[in-house]
Amino acid sequence: MLKKAPFSAGLVHKSSWTRHIDPGSKFLLMADTIAASMVFSSLSVNLGLILCLLMLNFSAHILHKSLVVLAFSLFLISTMLLIQGLFYAQNQTPIFTIGWLTFYQEGLQHAALLAGRILIITLSACLLMFTMTIGENTIYLEKLGLPFRYVYALMSVCYILPQMHANMRRIQLAQQARGVVGSGRLRQRFRAILPTLIPLIVMTLTRTINRSIALRLRGFESKQRQTPNWQYTYIFARGLHYLLFLGLLALLGGVVWL
Amino acid sequence: MKLTIEQLKIKNALTTIVGANGSGKSTLLKLLLGLYAPSQGTISLEGQDLKALPIKRKLEMIGLVFQNPNDQLFNATVLQEVTWSVRQLGLPVVEQRAKAALTQVGLEAELTTNPYDLSLSKRQLLAIATILAIDPAIYLFDEPFSYLDFPAQQRITALMRQLSETGHQVIVVTHDMDWLATQSDEILLMNQGTIQFQGTPAALFTNHDFMKMGQIAPPRVMQIAQNFGDYEVYLSIEDYLEKIQQKNL
Amino acid sequence: MAVETFITLDRVSVKYPNAQDLALDWVSMSVPQFAKVGVIGNSDAGKTTFCQLLAGIIPEMIHARIEGQLQIDRNDTKQKPSIGYVFQDPESQLSGLAETVADEIAFGLVNAGLSESEIDQRVKRIAQELELTSILQQSPTEISGGQQQRLALATVLVVEPDILILDNPTSQMDPRGKAWLFEHLAALKKQTIFLVSDEIDLLCEFADYLCVFAQGKLLAFDIPARVINQADQNHWPMALPAVYQFAKALSKTMAGTYRYPVTLGRLKRVMHDDDD
Amino acid sequence: MKVQRLWSIKLSSATLVLIPAAVGINYLAKALAEGLKLPVWLGSIGTFLASMLAGPIAGAISGFINNVIYGLTLSPISTVYALTSIGIGLSVGVLFRLGWFSSVKKVLLAALVIAFISAIISTPLNVYFWAGQTGNAWGDAIFAALVAHHTPVFLASFVDEFVLDIIDKIVVAYLAYVIYRRLPNKLISFFQDESHA
Numbered sequence: 001m002l003k004k005a006p007f008s009a010g011l012v013h014k015s016s017w018t019r020h021i022d023p024g025s026k027f028l029l030m031a032d033t034i035a036a037s038m039v040f041s042s043l044s045v046n047l048g049l050i051l052c053l054l055m056l057n058f059s060a061h062i063l064h065k066s067l068v069v070l071a072f073s074l075f076l077i078s079t080m081l082l083i084q085g086l087f088y089a090q091n092q093t094p095i096f097t098i099g100w101l102t103f104y105q106e107g108l109q110h111a112a113l114l115a116g117r118i119l120i121i122t123l124s125a126c127l128l129m130f131t132m133t134i135g136e137n138t139i140y141l142e143k144l145g146l147p148f149r150y151v152y153a154l155m156s157v158c159y160i161l162p163q164m165h166a167n168m169r170r171i172q173l174a175q176q177a178r179g180v181v182g183s184g185r186l187r188q189r190f191r192a193i194l195p196t197l198i199p200l201i202v203m204t205l206t207r208t209i210n211r212s213i214a215l216r217l218r219g220f221e222s223k224q225r226q227t228p229n230w231q232y233t234y235i236f237a238r239g240l241h242y243l244l245f246l247g248l249l250a251l252l253g254g255v256v257w258l
Numbered sequence: 259m260k261l262t263i264e265q266l267k268i269k270n271a272l273t274t275i276v277g278a279n280g281s282g283k284s285t286l287l288k289l290l291l292g293l294y295a296p297s298q299g300t301i302s303l304e305g306q307d308l309k310a311l312p313i314k315r316k317l318e319m320i321g322l323v324f325q326n327p328n329d330q331l332f333n334a335t336v337l338q339e340v341t342w343s344v345r346q347l348g349l350p351v352v353e354q355r356a357k358a359a360l361t362q363v364g365l366e367a368e369l370t371t372n373p374y375d376l377s378l379s380k381r382q383l384l385a386i387a388t389i390l391a392i393d394p395a396i397y398l399f400d401e402p403f404s405y406l407d408f409p410a411q412q413r414i415t416a417l418m419r420q421l422s423e424t425g426h427q428v429i430v431v432t433h434d435m436d437w438l439a440t441q442s443d444e445i446l447l448m449n450q451g452t453i454q455f456q457g458t459p460a461a462l463f464t465n466h467d468f469m470k471m472g473q474i475a476p477p478r479v480m481q482i483a484q485n486f487g488d489y490e491v492y493l494s495i496e497d498y499l500e501k502i503q504q505k506n507l
Numbered sequence: 508m509a510v511e512t513f514i515t516l517d518r519v520s521v522k523y524p525n526a527q528d529l530a531l532d533w534v535s536m537s538v539p540q541f542a543k544v545g546v547i548g549n550s551d552a553g554k555t556t557f558c559q560l561l562a563g564i565i566p567e568m569i570h571a572r573i574e575g576q577l578q579i580d581r582n583d584t585k586q587k588p589s590i591g592y593v594f595q596d597p598e599s600q601l602s603g604l605a606e607t608v609a610d611e612i613a614f615g616l617v618n619a620g621l622s623e624s625e626i627d628q629r630v631k632r633i634a635q636e637l638e639l640t641s642i643l644q645q646s647p648t649e650i651s652g653g654q655q656q657r658l659a660l661a662t663v664l665v666v667e668p669d670i671l672i673l674d675n676p677t678s679q680m681d682p683r684g685k686a687w688l689f690e691h692l693a694a695l696k697k698q699t700i701f702l703v704s705d706e707i708d709l710l711c712e713f714a715d716y717l718c719v720f721a722q723g724k725l726l727a728f729d730i731p732a733r734v735i736n737q738a739d740q741n742h743w744p745m746a747l748p749a750v751y752q753f754a755k756a757l758s759k760t761m762a763g764t765y766r767y768p769v770t771l772g773r774l775k776r777v778m779h780d781d782d783d
Numbered sequence: 784m785k786v787q788r789l790w791s792i793k794l795s796s797a798t799l800v801l802i803p804a805a806v807g808i809n810y811l812a813k814a815l816a817e818g819l820k821l822p823v824w825l826g827s828i829g830t831f832l833a834s835m836l837a838g839p840i841a842g843a844i845s846g847f848i849n850n851v852i853y854g855l856t857l858s859p860i861s862t863v864y865a866l867t868s869i870g871i872g873l874s875v876g877v878l879f880r881l882g883w884f885s886s887v888k889k890v891l892l893a894a895l896v897i898a899f900i901s902a903i904i905s906t907p908l909n910v911y912f913w914a915g916q917t918g919n920a921w922g923d924a925i926f927a928a929l930v931a932h933h934t935p936v937f938l939a940s941f942v943d944e945f946v947l948d949i950i951d952k953i954v955v956a957y958l959a960y961v962i963y964r965r966l967p968n969k970l971i972s973f974f975q976d977e978s979h980a
Binding site: 133134135138151152155156159160162163206207210211212213214215216217218219220222224225226 | 562564568569590591592594596598599600601602603604605606610614615617618619620621646647648649662663666
Binding site for chain 1: 794796797799800801802803804806807808810811812814815816818819820821822825828832836844848851852854855856857858859860862912913914916918920923926927930931933936958961962965966967969970973
């Protein structure tokens with residue numbers, strides 16, 4: 001059985017300093033930190049960035065969630081250290097040996113740098129994704145001038161998904177009543193795919209047709225649409241934009257110059 | 259959903275479960291099928307503990323027709339949908355069983371149709387056929403009439419009667435009081451996960467507290483009678499006519 | 508009373524691409540404004556096609572070959588009449604982009620470009636009418652099925668459409684929900700309503716006209732009493748109202764006709780006349 | 784079907800509503816595969832179906848948004864594979880219209896092509912972000928063995944990715960083939976008509 005869909009978590013606005021920062025600034029901040037980690041291929045700079053991001057995540061009360069996301073990539077990072085430490089093409093300087101396995105400095109350094117970059121991307125993305133609500137994003141994108149049709153295509157899955165998820169659970173139960181078992185041998189588990197997926201997909205696509213009809217009847221394509229009123233107050237949004245954008249330019253300029 | 263049932267015995271009759279939305283009717287059906295295991299207590303079938311039975315054996319004895327056929331259909335054709343169900347339980351004479359079941363529900367002309375190209379009413383008939391082909395001893399129907407059109411409702415009602423007369427146990431969850439009043443032998447009233455009443459339709463409609471609890475409106479014939487100031491219990495139009503004729507004599 | 512025709516169908520046929528049979532077959536009728544029309548028929552009879560044709564969904568969004576004429580006039584202004592459509596399945600009705608029930612109801616108004624205060628006012632009013640006020644700030648995906656069905660209706664009623672089309676909205680409701688919906692629809696005075704339903708007793712009480720479809724053909728379009736009497740005489744496979752069955756069993760026809768009554772009100776009158 | 788229609792950029796309302804549905808299907812199919820502990824992801828089945836129903840552009844956009852949403856909810860790094868998803872969406876749409884999804888045999892060929900395209904796009908991303916690895920134990924074991932024998936990183940990484948992609952894409956292509964054929968007629972013609980309009 002599946003756990004609850006993660007999207008609904010984003011519907012609740014956490015109360016912290018982050019709620020006064022606009023999504024655009026958060027996005028630019030993410031771009032800045034990622035660019036910085038790519039420009040400076042030194043371990044110490046990356047370590048510094050990671051520490052900063054950890055502190056920001058902590059002060060926004062989202063560190064525990066971010067660490068869960070980080071855990072996703074930990075397995076990959078450890079195999080990366082292992083494989084690169086052992087087999088990296090430029091390996092020359094052995095550091096230590098465990099049994100008959102010799103680890104090299106170059107490979108470990110390379111892997112550590114990449115690992116640092118992944119941590120930075122993840123932590124800065126968490127700062128963006130865990131401090132916004134879907135509704136806030138939707139309005140923000142529309143205010144930025146993205147046509148509503150496209151905002152819809154981009155965002156509505158977040159609202160549809162919990163319902164689809166409930167449908168899937170109901171279908172799984174209904175198929176269980178017909179003798180579909182989702183456990184046992186691989187063959188048997190494979191045979192549980194179609195009985196779940198086909199009803200789910202037919203249902204979802206049928207609703208898609210009805211929804212597209214309903215939306216058009218409800219004026220989805222109307223040119224008179226007014227963007228809903230701004231419910232969020234941001235401080236220093238414009239200034240932050242300039243500042244972060246200049247930072248990004250400087251970093252990208254750095255790439256060319258270095 | 260919390261369900262607390264002290265003791266319940268259901269035996270060879272057409273039994274109806276009624277109750278407001280969220281009172282635990284569907285949960286009870288799923289519990290009877292063994293889709294949920296009770297956290298306490300036992301459910302036994304002909305003296306055997308349900309928990310001890312392997313799933314396929316359970317499904318051979320108990321068939322549940324879900325409220326929405328769209329949750330279950332996935333095969334390429336109507337015939338395959340039914341044969342799949344039979345094969346799934348490893349029963350013999352697959353084709354014959356399937357075709358007989360489809361004839362019983364009146365879908366014999368649609369054998370090669372894609373189930374999703376059928377109307378919703380026929381899709382529900384197909385879902386019923388998948389159970390009929392297995393021929394379990396116990397049939398559970400969860401609001402079977404919500405998608406059936408009038409001729410299909412009549413067909414399925416006749417089928418339920420026939421099943422219960424040939425020694426099957428038929429249990430139906432429904433909101434349809436006219437149907438229940440005329441067709442049901444026994445009624446279970448559920449409220450907040452417990453069974454509040456078990457008895458005949460007449461006994462249910464006599465008790466106002468129970469009717470209020472289950473958010474039950476009396477059958478249409480009682481509403482007509484009440485319109486003329488008669489608050490007796492009538493289960494069918496024939497019932498009421500008899501009374502009127504007696505009065506006139 | 509002379510009633511002006513509002514919607515006219517003149518020998519309309521509809522055929523879907525790849526389909527063998529006509530979905531609607533030579534249908535003609537004229538419907539006065541503000542009429543309440545009950546639509547009945549068995550599955551595959553053409554009820555949904557009929558509704559979608561009226562709403563313009565066919566052929567604008569669902570393609571089909573159409574013959575004949577469908578005309579909708581609006582007497583007071585030259586503006587195109589607006590149409591509200593309620594699907595059988597309430598989940599289809601929801602926009603999929605609303606954080607709260609209030610946003611969902613406001614969706615159509617926002618699209619129409621109404622002012623902030625107007626939207627607010629209308630949402631509050633309709634929420635009160637449909638008993639949704641207490642859940643306005645909840646997510647549309649977290650409310651109960653019955654509430655979702657009322658929400659679906661609210662999203663359509665809030666734009667005050669000229670024509671309201673409901674395709675079997677009660678199929679999954681309990682008796683209380685059904686009675687509530689019929690009562691609410693009966694109270695609407697500014698709409699022409701088409702309601703598909705299997706609830707023949709409630710429909711007879713509610714509708715000014717009934718139309719019966721079978722295999723794409725319009726078998727009858729008339730006031731409920733005539734339609735039901737005709738249906739019984741011709742043995743059409745459809746449910747008959749309890750009132751009718753009762754009156755027929757007692758052979759109580761309506762004064763001056765050979766027809767049995769189909770509403771409680773008329774039945775009472777028939778029985779009362781008899782007593783005198 | 785005409786070529787202009789195939790590449791139509793202007794998206795109808797139906798297509799715009801199809802995109803989030805496809806993303807949702809991807810998401811739930813992936814969750815289902817995880818729940819059943821299957822050795823495949825299935826996370827592109829919605830993209831396949833969107834491409835088959837509404838054309839390569841719709842499929843590509845579904846794939847792109849899928850990874851953006853997935854990146855913004857679960858795993859930020861997977862956002863970069865949006866490029867791969869775009870490639871999958873485009874190739875499924877084109878192959879479908881070329882008739883490569885019309886028989887059991889042809890689907891196998893289509894799956895091979897799609898897996899190849901997917902691996903080609905993913906490899907540079909894997910090399911840049913993960914030093915060439917994919918995070919799958921089996922694939923990475925092959926990768927480690929190849930690198931240990933002085934195979935160039937790009938080639939080793941491509942093999943790593945392709946081995947995994949091929950199994951997943953064959954399964955997904957066959958599922959999509961079967962599912963598409965079981966969709967109701969009305970549903971298929973709705974999207975066809977929409978792209979004609």
